[in-house]
Amino acid sequence: MTAQTVPHHIAIVMDGNGRWANKRFLPRIAGHKKGVNSLKRCAKTCDARGVRVLTVFAFSSENWQRPTDEVSGIMDLFAFALAREVPQLKADGVQLRFIGERQGLSDKVLRGIEQSEAATASNQRLVLNVCFNYGGRWDIVQAAAKLSAQGVPVTEASLSQAMALAHVPDPDLVIRTGGELRISNFLLWQSAYSEFVFTDTLWPDFDEAALDSAISAFATRERRFGKTSDQVKPGVLPSSAH
Ligand code: IPE
Ligand code: IPE
Ligand code: MG
Numbered sequence: 001m002t003a004q005t006v007p008h009h010i011a012i013v014m015d016g017n018g019r020w021a022n023k024r025f026l027p028r029i030a031g032h033k034k035g036v037n038s039l040k041r042c043a044k045t046c047d048a049r050g051v052r053v054l055t056v057f058a059f060s061s062e063n064w065q066r067p068t069d070e071v072s073g074i075m076d077l078f079a080f081a082l083a084r085e086v087p088q089l090k091a092d093g094v095q096l097r098f099i100g101e102r103q104g105l106s107d108k109v110l111r112g113i114e115q116s117e118a119a120t121a122s123n124q125r126l127v128l129n130v131c132f133n134y135g136g137r138w139d140i141v142q143a144a145a146k147l148s149a150q151g152v153p154v155t156e157a158s159l160s161q162a163m164a165l166a167h168v169p170d171p172d173l174v175i176r177t178g179g180e181l182r183i184s185n186f187l188l189w190q191s192a193y194s195e196f197v198f199t200d201t202l203w204p205d206f207d208e209a210a211l212d213s214a215i216s217a218f219a220t221r222e223r224r225f226g227k228t229s230d231q232v233k234p235g236v237l238p239s240s241a242h
Contacts (some may be wrong), residue, residue, distance in 0.1 A: 005219040007172035009053035010046060011188050011194070012108055014039065016178030016202030029073040034204035036081045041096060045208045050214060053127045053168045057186050061101070061135030078132065082112040087120055093125030099164045100134030101142075127168055136188030138229055139164050165190055173218045177203045177210075195221045 014035055021031030039056060040205060044141070046054045058078070064071060089096060098113045105113070113132075144160035152158050160166060170190045176182075179200040197207075197214040224232050 004172065004216060004223075006050045007115040007195075007218055008051065009055065009169055009171045009173075010051050010214075011055040011057075011171035011174045011187055011191070012186060013044070013057045013174070013176040014206075015096065015176060015180060015184075017204060019178065019187075020063045020202040020204040028070055031075065031202075031204060032074055036077065036205050037086075038206050040085065040204065041090075041208070042211060043126060044092070045211050046167070047092070047094075047126045049211070051126070051134065053129070053171075054086075055099070055129040055131065055168070055171060055187070057131045057134065058187055059100075059134070061098070061133060061138050062185065064104075075106060079106075079108045080114045082116050086116045089116075089128070090120050090123065093123045094120060094127075095123040095127045096120045097127060097129045097133045097167070099129050099139075101138055107135060129165060129168065131186070134164070135185040137185060139191055147225070160189075163189060171199065173214065175199065175214050177201050177206050193216075194227055195223065201214055 017031035018036040020034060021028050021030070024030075042056075043054055059074060063074075066083065081231075086096070090235055096116050096119075098117060102110060102113070140159075140163070142164070143159050146162045147154050147158055152162075165187070167194040170192070171187060171194045173196075174187065174191050174194045175197045179198070179202075181198055195218050197217050199214065201210050222229060222232065
């Protein structure tokens with residue numbers, strides 16, 4: 001068994017847009033706009049490095065509590081960016097998926113989501129999951145509610161299958177930009193055995209080199225999944241049970 005050097009699935013809390021804008025005396029929405037560019041660049045680099053799934057946190061269940069002009073600015077930007085970017089994403093082989101509660105989103109946003117998912121559904125190069133109106137607690141609750149409505153017993157396997165990211169394996173690497181050392185209700189269930197990289201870099205400044213540095217950090221980690229170091233060392237044959 002060789003150590004996995006490139007993560008199959010990277011998940012990112014794209015934080016720091018507001019501070020990026022504040023530092024430049026710009027409105028916060030200017031930071032979110034830059035954040036969209038940063039995401040495009042990141043998806044390209046992930047593809048180039050052999051990453052197959054990228055999951056990003058774009059708007060949390062809790063972000064509705066922000067000032068209404070920021071929330072409406074983010075909603076407009078989201079719908080606008082989808083309309084503008086989908087043709088290129090489609091050509092690049094990116095399969096777009098939107099993860100989160102759809103109820104409460106405007107018709108315009110919902111239309112953008114549905115159209116871009118349909119347009120890219122058969123793409124296979126890179127799955128890009130955009131968590132929008134998403135919370136890890138929401139996901140666990142909606143999965144449990146679904147099972148209960150179907151009369152299916154709750155087990156780890158059935159719950160995993162009912163969750164919003166059931167179409168991809170759990171993230172190998174979770175990155176949070178912007179300097180905060182917390183999970184903020186991101187992939188609570190799915191990150192049980194992910195490696196974490198926290199960086200002070202603000203999301204709009206997160207470039208190829210920053211991604212490469214997170215991937216390099218990942219490559220040095222020993223993932224033990226509860227076992228001992230000896231058990232997971234490359235080249236060591238599993239010892240027979242005594
Ligand atoms: C992350 O950047 C994007 C969203 C939450 C929508 P922030 O807007 O949280 O940026 P900071 O943390 O205030 O700098
Ligand atoms: C997490 O960032 C959500 C997104 C990046 C979309 P926040 O900026 O909302 O997180 P807190 O409030 O600092 O924990
Ligand atoms: Mg923030």
